[in-house]
Amino acid sequence: xxxxxxxxxxxxNLLLAAAGEGSRAEFRGVVKDYGxxxxxxxxxxxxxxxxxxxxxxxxxxxKTTALRVLAGLEQATEGTVHLGGRDVSRVxxxxxxxxxxxxxxxxxxxxxxxxxxxxxxxxxxxxxxxARRRAGDALDLVGLGHVADRYAHQLxxxxxxxxxxxxxxxxxxxxxxxxxxxxxxxAKVRAQLRDExxxxxxxxxxxxxxxxxDQEEALAVSDRIAVMDxxxxxxxxxxxxxxxxxxxxxxxxxxxLSSLVPAEVVGGMARLWGHALPVQVPASDGPVDVFxxxxxxxxxxxxxxxxxxxxxxxxxxxxxRRTVLRTDDGYLVRVQHAASEHVDFGDTxxxxxxxxxxxxxxxxxxxxxxxDG
Amino acid sequence: MNGLAPRPLxxxxxxxxxxxxxxxxxxSTLLFTLQDGDGYTFARWAGLFDPAxxxxxxxxxxxxxxxxxxxxxxxxxxxxxxxxxxxxxSLRFPALRRSFEFLVLLPITIPxxxxxxxxxxxxxxxxxxxxxxxxxxxxxxGITVLPFAYRSIQAxxxxxxxxTLSEAARSLGAGWFTVVTRVxxxxxxxxxxxxxxxxxAVVLGEFxxxxxxxxQVLQTGLVVVNKIDAYASAMFTLMALAFAxxxxxxxxxxxxxxxxxxxx
Numbered sequence: 001x002x003x004x005x006x007x008x009x010x011x012x013n014l015l016l017a018a019a020g021e022g023s024r025a026e027f028r029g030v031v032k033d034y035g036x037x038x039x040x041x042x043x044x045x046x047x048x049x050x051x052x053x054x055x056x057x058x059x060x061x062x063k064t065t066a067l068r069v070l071a072g073l074e075q076a077t078e079g080t081v082h083l084g085g086r087d088v089s090r091v092x093x094x095x096x097x098x099x100x101x102x103x104x105x106x107x108x109x110x111x112x113x114x115x116x117x118x119x120x121x122x123x124x125x126x127x128x129x130x131a132r133r134r135a136g137d138a139l140d141l142v143g144l145g146h147v148a149d150r151y152a153h154q155l156x157x158x159x160x161x162x163x164x165x166x167x168x169x170x171x172x173x174x175x176x177x178x179x180x181x182x183x184x185x186x187a188k189v190r191a192q193l194r195d196e197x198x199x200x201x202x203x204x205x206x207x208x209x210x211x212x213x214d215q216e217e218a219l220a221v222s223d224r225i226a227v228m229d230x231x232x233x234x235x236x237x238x239x240x241x242x243x244x245x246x247x248x249x250x251x252x253x254x255x256x257l258s259s260l261v262p263a264e265v266v267g268g269m270a271r272l273w274g275h276a277l278p279v280q281v282p283a284s285d286g287p288v289d290v291f292x293x294x295x296x297x298x299x300x301x302x303x304x305x306x307x308x309x310x311x312x313x314x315x316x317x318x319x320x321r322r323t324v325l326r327t328d329d330g331y332l333v334r335v336q337h338a339a340s341e342h343v344d345f346g347d348t349x350x351x352x353x354x355x356x357x358x359x360x361x362x363x364x365x366x367x368x369x370x371x372d373g
Numbered sequence: 374m375n376g377l378a379p380r381p382l383x384x385x386x387x388x389x390x391x392x393x394x395x396x397x398x399x400x401s402t403l404l405f406t407l408q409d410g411d412g413y414t415f416a417r418w419a420g421l422f423d424p425a426x427x428x429x430x431x432x433x434x435x436x437x438x439x440x441x442x443x444x445x446x447x448x449x450x451x452x453x454x455x456x457x458x459x460x461x462x463s464l465r466f467p468a469l470r471r472s473f474e475f476l477v478l479l480p481i482t483i484p485x486x487x488x489x490x491x492x493x494x495x496x497x498x499x500x501x502x503x504x505x506x507x508x509x510x511x512x513x514x515g516i517t518v519l520p521f522a523y524r525s526i527q528a529x530x531x532x533x534x535x536x537t538l539s540e541a542a543r544s545l546g547a548g549w550f551t552v553v554t555r556v557x558x559x560x561x562x563x564x565x566x567x568x569x570x571x572x573x574a575v576v577l578g579e580f581x582x583x584x585x586x587x588x589q590v591l592q593t594g595l596v597v598v599n600k601i602d603a604y605a606s607a608m609f610t611l612m613a614l615a616f617a618x619x620x621x622x623x624x625x626x627x628x629x630x631x632x633x634x635x636x637x
Contacts, residue, residue: 099544108538109560119545123546
């Protein structure tokens with residue numbers, strides 16, 4: 001990470017240097033009810049100044065509601081939210097000093113990109129000329145100085161979200177809130193803008209809360225991720241933590257691309273296809289389901305321990321292949337392997353599990369065995 | 374083009390017949406005002422501004438002044454009461470939208486004559502408190518224009534993502550007043566403009582309520598003058614129609630040519 005203050009004196013860097021240090025954001029026991037329906041069951045979360053935290057979870061898990069409570073767009077039924085150490089639960093949105101980028105395109109259609117960006121500054125009493133100058137700097141920061149005179153309908157989706165980002169950042173808010181800002185964009189633009197958001201966030205040092213249902217997005221940019229499910233935070237940790245040491249089966253199921261296979265825990269080790277695998281979260285002896293990630297499995301020669309399988313489908317993904325197999329005991333699993341190990345539909349192969357710790361959950365008889373998950 | 378659209382020739386015939394139907398009385402009226410013995414003259418049109426006729430035409434000029442004031446107050450009612458209420462309903466109480474719409478469209482189903490029966494005692498009270506000025510009719514007209522104004526404003530509201538725009542503006546530090554005046558109103562402009570112009574057209578076209586409540590407006594003035602000078606009344610009628618036609622053209626244009634249009 002580069003320190004913004006060491007950079008040459010360009011207008012962009014001056015904007016960076018003027019940016020604040022970021023504020024602490026806290027949820028304390030936040031409960032949110034819609035009528036009789038409880039969508040947040042006591043959320044506690046502490047976001048350090050300058051930290052980038054993602055709220056990750058399936059749709060309906062309460063992640064957007066949590067962000068909206070932080071923004072003041074929803075009122076918590078119980079509990080409080082704090083910004084910069086101050087309880088802001090009763091402070092209206094427009095007084096919270098936040099910057100927010102929305103899922104749907106939110107540029108004001110009647111204003112040009114520059115006027116959109118200057119809107120927040122004007123509301124804070126910044127003079128016309130000064131606001132335009134700073135808005136121009138902010139557009140340069142997101143690489144869109146050349147479209148300052150365009151209206152929203154003259155910009156692509158990615159450009160609109162960039163302008164929205166510039167508009168949210170130009171007021172140097174205490175916290176940046178991102179409500180699935182990338183979900184309306186196509187894959188390539190999404191990855192670019194994702195990395196750019198992270199780059200800008202690191203340079204500005206602004207506290208950021210990012211809501212997404214896309215685990216890949218969250219893993220790529222976050223300092224920490226809070227995995228949410230059914231209105232609760234299941235686990236908070238670094239991307240590595242969540243991937244390697246999921247605290248609950250829900251987290252294991254949500255992070256990474258797992259296949260579920262039944263196994264037996266004996267003496268703290270999962271017995272599967274002749275392997276004894278250490279389990280990530282201690283489990284009592286008995287039947288379990290093992291989460292197998294594509295990189296946990298490899299193709300092996302016929303003489304090695306493992307299990308036979310038939311190739312179901314094999315996808316070329318550039319540097320590697322991802323192959324779906326049906327094992328001889330009848331389970332669908334994914335294997336990630338070198339592109340040079342060519343396999344075709346119907347081939348019989350042999351697979352083994354690498355001896356890394358695996359996540360398990362108590363065995364369920366019926367399977368939500370969707371390979372798209 | 375789908376298979377149900379008529380062929381160009383058929384379209385021209387239909388358009389011609391309908392156009393003729395509307396043009397016939399108008400052209401006849403115009404010829405009536407121009408006729409002088411066997412020839413035609415503009416003398417009567419010039420005579421409208423003849424001081425000698427001022428006494429005869431006074432009800433029309435008074436009525437016109439009253440009507441314009443009335444139109445202004447009615448437009449204010451639409452812009453300051455109906456429009457903010459509709460924004461409030463769509464942002465805060467979307468569940469009420471159906472019943473609100475029913476309520477607002479109700480006046481179109483009630484004949485003016487029936488409305489007057491209910492309005493008469495109310496206007497007695499209004500007469501005592503606010504005077505008998507013609508502008509007080511705006512309260513009644515504010516009701517009768519509701520269905521038309523509602524339709525045009527709602528079309529604009531449906532075309533804009535009010536919720537996201539207002540939340541974005543609030544997150545940038547705007548209070549509710551600023552949100553409505555600086556962000557929502559400019560984006561609802563086509564609808565607000567159309568609603569205003571339609572309100573003006575309704576105010577200038579309504580006769581029953583004004584007449585039965587004994588208020589002097591353009592339309593009642595025309596009837597009074599018609600009994601003395603049929604030509605003058607015909608000329609003003611033509612001018613009122615031309616004005617209403619121009620208004621409709623402007624309304625049609627208001628929906629188009631917007632910088633923020635065609636968002637995708």
